Amino acid sequence: MAKFLNTSATNFFLEELIKNAKERLILISPYLRLNDRIKELLEDKNRLKIDIRIVYGKSDLHPDEIKWMQKLDYVRLSFCKNLHAKCYMNESECIISSLNLYEFSQVNNNEMGILIRKYEDDEVFKDAYEESQRIIRISDELRISLDEVKTAQVQVEEKNDEDADNLSKLTSSKLAAKHKLKTADLLDKFVEKGFLTLNDNGKHLLTEQGKAIGGEFRTSQYGGYFLWSESLEI
Incomplete structure (x- = not known):
């Protein structure tokens, strides 16, 4: 049975969902800005060779995020136009929430979400997984050159300076x-x-x-x- 999550519960169960991933991890969030805790968890999953798919929907991805992700062999990043969904899932649990990834651990924000467990709500979990796969299929997997990103960033900063x-x-x-x-x-x-x-x-x-x-x-x-x-x- 689905479990209601308030702000603190959403943060807690999202961290647990990432930590408990054994086979796959899907993170869908329009706004992507990863804090140190999320990065630490994803680096650990990468060491365990867990397949990680991250989909975001806004084009202003910071070069530091790209630089960090390029070091992770098992993280694939995709861009999906007009993305507004926030869905986080591993092979057995799914969180659908108002929480963007950049808001993780910002307990001053008021968030709501639901936690779906496969063994409790198999059909709902399956529907969420299939929709996540559809979003991944229509997304463009990124192959961004860090040198190009750095060059563009330097040009902007130099002009603004x-x-x-x-x-x-x-x-x-x-x-x-x-x-x-x-x-x-x-x-x-x-x-x-x-x-x-x-x-x-x-x-x-x-x-x-x-x-x-x-x-x-x-x-x-x-x-x-x-x-x-x-x-x-x-």
Whole structure:
């Protein structure tokens, strides 16, 4: 019988689902940003040669995610246009939930989901598995060159840094480098401090508090970026 999951239960059973995978693991989530705990679990499954399929639906995949996945021989990544489903399953359990992978362990969000076990609800589990396979079939498996991704990222950062220099402010990447941090870690710190927030799509937005300390959001043909005072304390 299906089990209802609240926010904390969804996080707990998702971690257990990944840990308990013996043959296969399917992770379907529109927004893909893996935290260290998820990466640790997937690295362990990769060492055990478990077949892992990850399907996401938004094209703004961070180069760091691609770089990490390219090191894992048993992880296959696919892109599915117009994906909105969130489904996570191994050979015996399935979670259908509002939880995106980037929200894992963010207990401040209000999530709901259901846990389906094959031995309890075989027909429902089978239907979920078949639909997951259909999504995988219509998805494009990625063969991305990391060098191409790095080149594009550097070009964007260099252009944005050039624009920032003209305004006597630093982009997030330059401010992060100044403090010997990764850009993603800097953005996480600014979320904690209340300078930025994440919307439902996983995008960073400048808050009123961020504006008050001099933060700005700019757009160019290369995309959006944040500007910060060089003297801003981290």
